[in-house]
Each structure stands twice: as C-alpha cells, then as structure tokens.
Amino acid sequence: MDKSGFKGVKFENRMIVAYAVFFAILISSYKLMLMRIGMGESLFGQMNQDTLLTWYLVLEFLGIAISLMICANAYYSFLQMGRIRLVYVYSGFFSMAVMDFFHVISYAGTTGLFENSSPYSSITYWIFGKLLFFIFMAITSFLPLKRKSTKRISVINIALLAMLGTVFLLIHSGAVVVDARSKFVFVGIIIIAIQMIAAYNFTKTGVKLKNWFFIVFAFGILMFFFNEVIFVVRGQNYGVVSIYANIIKIIALLFMFKALFSYNINSPWVQMMEAQERIKKYASDLENVIDKKTQKINEANKNIMKEIKYAREIQQSLLPKNDLIIKDTRFVSRYMPCENLSGxxxxxxxxxDENVGMYILDVSGHGVSAALMTMFCINTVKSTERLINRYRGLKPHRNLNHFYESFNKMSFPPAMHMVIFFATYNFKSKVLTYSSGGMNCFPILIKQEGGHAFLDKSKGFPICQCSDFYTPEYYSSSINLHKGDRVVFYTDGLVDQKKNGVFGQDDLIDLMESNRHKDLETVDRYIAEKMEENGGRFEDDITYFIMEII
Structure with a gap:
C-alpha cells in the first residue's frame, strides 16, 4: 500500500526526491569538511574546546533519548503485534542507546564516572554501539514482515541484557579496545557495509510494497552513513565536524522514529478509525436496508394474513349452520381453531329422505397445511353423485374404505395423516350406524333417562399412506337411539386438559348428564362459557357438534 504524505505524487517520484535530498546532504557534508580543513584553527577560534565538548555531549544525550523513544515504540508495538522484526528493532536501538551512554560517561573529558575510563574505551563503546545497532537492523531487513516471535519477551530481554553486559565487561576490562587508527577505520568500513545492506533491503521492501515508511526508514540509515563516513575520514574528535555529524545522526533518528511510529501506531490507528467510519456507514445503510426489508416483510405478512383470513372465511363457510334441524334431529355445533385455519x-x-350423514375428522397439525387437507376430505367423503353418496352413506365403513384408497393415491407428505368418525342416522328406525377411522375420542351417548355410553364398538385404522404394506379393514356398528337422547361428536382438543385446559372427558360427561333436561342451546352455551374461562387461548383446535333426537 502506498503510504505517504504526498498525495497525488507517484511513488517513484517520491523515491527520486528522497535520494536527491540524500545526495544534497552528502555534498554539503563534504564541503563542510573541506571548509574546516581550509580554515584550520581559525574556525575553532570562535568556540573553545569546552563549549564544543558541551554541545557534543548535549547532542549525544539527545540522540540517546530519541533512541530510547524509538526503542519504547518498537517494544510496545511488539507486545501488541508479536512481529519478530520489532524484537530486533528495539534490541538495536536499545543497544546503541546503552553503548552511547557508556561512550559519553567514560570519555576522559567528562567527570570520569569510570575510574579506568580512557579515550580508547570511549571510542570503543561508540563503535560497538553502531556495530550492534546496524547488525540488528541488517537482520531485521532480512526477516519476513508478518513472521511472529515464538520466544517470551522476558527471555528476549534477558538475552539482550546479558549480551550488553558482556560487551561492557570486555571493553571496561580492556580486553576489547579500539586503540589504533587502522582498527578504527577497519571497523568503520564494516559498519558502512552493514549499513548499505540494511538500507538496500529496506528500500527494496518499500519499493515492493509501495510503502513510503520503509523508504523513510532506509533514508534514516543512509543518513547514518554520512555520519560514519565523516568519522572514518576525519577520525573521532569533538570539533565542528563532529557536532555537524551528530546533528545528521539526530535527523536520521527522527526520520526512523517517524517511520516506525507511522507504520506501527499511527497508520493502524488511522486504518482503525477509517474502518469504524465504514462500519458506521454500513450500519446506517444496513439499518435503512433492514427498515425497507421489514416494511416489505410487513406488507407481505399483511397480504398473507389477508389471504389467510379469506381462506378461513371460505373454510368456515363450508361448515354446516351452528343450529341445524333435519326432520326429527337437531344439531348444534361449535368450531374454534387455535390458529386462523384449522385441521x-x-x-x-x-x-x-330417510337418512342423514355426519362425520368429524382431525388432521395432524394446524394451520394452512392442515386446512388444505380438510378441503381434500370434503370432496372425498361426500360425493356429488346421489347414488354413490347413498351407497357410501348407508354403510359408513364403505365410505372409509373409499377414503383410505383415495388418500393413498395422492402424493401427500408421509407424516400427514388424520382420524375420522363417520355415522348415518335413519329417521324411521332411529338407528345410528357408525364407523371409526382411528378416532382417538369416541362420541358419547347421553341418554334421556340417565346414564351414558361410548360409541366405541368400531375401532378402525387412521387414514394415512400405508397402502403399500397394509390394507386396513373398516367395519360398521350401530346403536338404537330414543327421543331425547343426545350424542356428542368432538375432536380431542375439547377434552385435552394438558393443551387447552377446558375439560377432561369426565367433566364433559358430568356437564352433559347434569343438563340433559335443559334445551340444547343452553347446554352449548354452558360449554362455550367453560371454554372462555381459559381466556380463549388454545394449543389445539376444538370442534364439536351435538346431535339430539327430537
């Protein structure tokens, strides 16, 4: 990603500008050195040795402070990100800061905090600080960007401190000292070579990723290159050139601090803020989309409920009247679906002219699917052909056989099934003939003179898709009725106390027997009032009709 402050300028052009600045500083540094050589001691006449040393020390301590700032930046970025590159970055800057500190306080011109301090020890600390720093930078430049560290931070810190302690002891004891000009130049050339390798690799990474922060970091390393060349050419002294070289070093550190801070802290923070803004925008857009979708869903639901309402009206319009008289029989009925549509x-x-037919059925489930199934039942149980209707009606078991066969010819879902109770009453003989298709709640005969009986002599198989491996046999039974007798036909929802909490079967029998002398309309009202005690909320459909011989 191209990261820079020069928006609209090509990455390659910014590269050219950066290196032009680099060469301008190099030329300026070179001219300054020539000017110093040409002016000789006249330039020192403007500033005595103590003043030069004071400025030198101030710049050194400023460099140490910036190095520690960069070290802290890299350290805490590593704690958050875990990238191994950051381990070597903070190790390099910490090593240089520590060695530069020893360099300053061990110099013979300071207060002499170390008894055995000497100019050679001071120079050696300074050289080893640069050497360790650029070795760490070179290693960093070779490591993959996203590689994670597998070591604990405490182990890394202990290893780093142990290494620095060892170097300090070697230099302080005099075991390792750069005490000759040849050694100084040799080590300086090694440092310059390592600098060039590190700068090249960081520049290569920046070009590959088109990321300005890597170029800025490489530019900082190249500015250290000026610093090192000056000291290799002129030696380690505390004149104007040394001060100028330290100024270049501080500028280089600031460039590197800017690159690391922007890449590890500022850039992720900006990306996070941009992501938050995008999320807010997406959330706002999503809210609008949800509102529109919700509106469409509400409209669709409204249309569906409207259609279901029409379907309910159609379904209920196919039911018989609530109070019906056919010759010497009277029927009162009540139909209460738990949902808009009923099974x-x-x-x-x-x-x-001599017979009336009746049936009650209960389809598995509730709602639309169960209601559609009842439409199939209406067309199958009762034929529009008078002779066929009479043939089946007079023998209820024939009707159920035909119903079972017709059901199995259809491609209904395997789980779909129903139970049905079909009966025919003959006005002359007063005989009720009936057949059950798996009905789980038998009609109850409430006798006028007292007592009751169940119409349970016929126990057939439910209507389901089992014809491939089972053919049920339905048969009819009959019972004589007398004037004043009543028969209650109902589905299991009426007496299911667990689901609907209205009646138990015994409660229904007690109500019917205790009110057998009251008119049928009153009895029906008592049942309705009992159901209203539950608040009219049911988990299963409730349907019943009561037949009375008058």
Whole structure:
C-alpha cells in the first residue's frame, strides 16, 4: 500500500526526491569538511574546546533519548503485534542507546564516572554501539514482515541484557579496545557495509510494497552513513565536524522514529478509525436496508394474513349452520381453531329422505397445511353423485374404505395423516350406524333417562399412506337411539386438559348428564362459557357438534 504524505505524487517520484535530498546532504557534508580543513584553527577560534565538548555531549544525550523513544515504540508495538522484526528493532536501538551512554560517561573529558575510563574505551563503546545497532537492523531487513516471535519477551530481554553486559565487561576490562587508527577505520568500513545492506533491503521492501515508511526508514540509515563516513575520514574528535555529524545522526533518528511510529501506531490507528467510519456507514445503510426489508416483510405478512383470513372465511363457510334441524334431529355445533385455519372439520348432510350423514375428522397439525387437507376430505367423503353418496352413506365403513384408497393415491407428505368418525342416522328406525377411522375420542351417548355410553364398538385404522404394506379393514356398528337422547361428536382438543385446559372427558360427561333436561342451546352455551374461562387461548383446535333426537 502506498503510504505517504504526498498525495497525488507517484511513488517513484517520491523515491527520486528522497535520494536527491540524500545526495544534497552528502555534498554539503563534504564541503563542510573541506571548509574546516581550509580554515584550520581559525574556525575553532570562535568556540573553545569546552563549549564544543558541551554541545557534543548535549547532542549525544539527545540522540540517546530519541533512541530510547524509538526503542519504547518498537517494544510496545511488539507486545501488541508479536512481529519478530520489532524484537530486533528495539534490541538495536536499545543497544546503541546503552553503548552511547557508556561512550559519553567514560570519555576522559567528562567527570570520569569510570575510574579506568580512557579515550580508547570511549571510542570503543561508540563503535560497538553502531556495530550492534546496524547488525540488528541488517537482520531485521532480512526477516519476513508478518513472521511472529515464538520466544517470551522476558527471555528476549534477558538475552539482550546479558549480551550488553558482556560487551561492557570486555571493553571496561580492556580486553576489547579500539586503540589504533587502522582498527578504527577497519571497523568503520564494516559498519558502512552493514549499513548499505540494511538500507538496500529496506528500500527494496518499500519499493515492493509501495510503502513510503520503509523508504523513510532506509533514508534514516543512509543518513547514518554520512555520519560514519565523516568519522572514518576525519577520525573521532569533538570539533565542528563532529557536532555537524551528530546533528545528521539526530535527523536520521527522527526520520526512523517517524517511520516506525507511522507504520506501527499511527497508520493502524488511522486504518482503525477509517474502518469504524465504514462500519458506521454500513450500519446506517444496513439499518435503512433492514427498515425497507421489514416494511416489505410487513406488507407481505399483511397480504398473507389477508389471504389467510379469506381462506378461513371460505373454510368456515363450508361448515354446516351452528343450529341445524333435519326432520326429527337437531344439531348444534361449535368450531374454534387455535390458529386462523384449522385441521378439524365436520359436516352434516342428507343422504336421502330417510337418512342423514355426519362425520368429524382431525388432521395432524394446524394451520394452512392442515386446512388444505380438510378441503381434500370434503370432496372425498361426500360425493356429488346421489347414488354413490347413498351407497357410501348407508354403510359408513364403505365410505372409509373409499377414503383410505383415495388418500393413498395422492402424493401427500408421509407424516400427514388424520382420524375420522363417520355415522348415518335413519329417521324411521332411529338407528345410528357408525364407523371409526382411528378416532382417538369416541362420541358419547347421553341418554334421556340417565346414564351414558361410548360409541366405541368400531375401532378402525387412521387414514394415512400405508397402502403399500397394509390394507386396513373398516367395519360398521350401530346403536338404537330414543327421543331425547343426545350424542356428542368432538375432536380431542375439547377434552385435552394438558393443551387447552377446558375439560377432561369426565367433566364433559358430568356437564352433559347434569343438563340433559335443559334445551340444547343452553347446554352449548354452558360449554362455550367453560371454554372462555381459559381466556380463549388454545394449543389445539376444538370442534364439536351435538346431535339430539327430537
């Protein structure tokens, strides 16, 4: 990614500008050295040795402070990111800061904090500081950018301190001392070579990634190169050139601090803020999208509920009247779906002039799918052909056989099934003939003279898709009725106390028997009032009709 403060300027052009500045500083440094040589002692006449030394020490301590700032930057960035490159960066700057500190306080011209301090020891500290620093920078330049460190930070710090302690002891004891001009130049040339390797690798990385921060860091290393060349050419002294070289060093450190701070702290922070802004924008856009989608869903739901309402009206319009009289029989009924559409259904119809047919069924499930299934039942159980309707109606088991066969010819879901109870009543003989298709709650006969009985002599198989491996046999049973007798046909929702909490079967029988002398309309109202005690909230459909012989 191209990171820079020069927006709109090509990366390659910024590279050219950076190196032009580099060569300008190099030429200026070279001219300054020539000027010093030409002016000789006249230039020192303006500033005595103590003043020069004071400025030199101030600049050295300023360089140490900046090095420690960069070290802290890299250290805490490593704690957050874990990149191994940062380990070598903070190790390099910390090593240079420590060695420069020993260099300053061990110089013979200072207060002499070390008894055995000498100019050679001071120079050796200074040289080893640069050598360690650029070795760490060169190693850093070769490491992959995203490689993580597997070592604990405490182990790294102990190793770093142990290395610096060893170097200090070697120099302080005099075991390692740069005490000759040839040695100084030799080590200086090695440092310059390592500098060039590190600068080249960082520049290469910057060009590859088109990332300005790597170029700025490489530029800082190259400015150290001026510093090193000056001291290799002129030697380690504390004249004007040394001060100028230290100024270059501080500028180089500031460039490197800027690059590291921008790459590790400022740039991620800016990216995070930009990401937060994008998230806010996306959240705002998402909220608008959700509002629009919610509106569409609400409109679609409103249309669906409207269609379901129409479907409910259609389904209920197919039901018989709530209070129906056919010759000497009276029927009252109530239909209460737990949802808008119900899987319960019943019908009462004339088979012929002497017989009335009736059935009640309960489809598995609730809602739309169960309601659609009841439509199939209406067209199958009751034929529009009079002779066929009479043939099936007079023999309820024939109707159930036909119903089972028709159901298995359809491609309904395997889990879909239903239970049904079909009956026919003959007005002349007062005989009720019935057949059950797996009905789990048998109709109850409430006798006028007292007592009750269940219509449970016929126990057939539910209507389901099992014809491939089972063919059920349905049969009819019959019972004689008398004037004043009542028969309650109902689905299991009416007596399911666990789901609906209205009646138990015994409660229903007690209510019917205790009110057998009251008119049918009153009994129906008592049942409705009992259901309203539950608040009209049910988990299962409730359907019933009561037949009375009048």
């Amino acid at each position: 319960d259904y019943f019908d009462i119809f004339k088979v012929d």
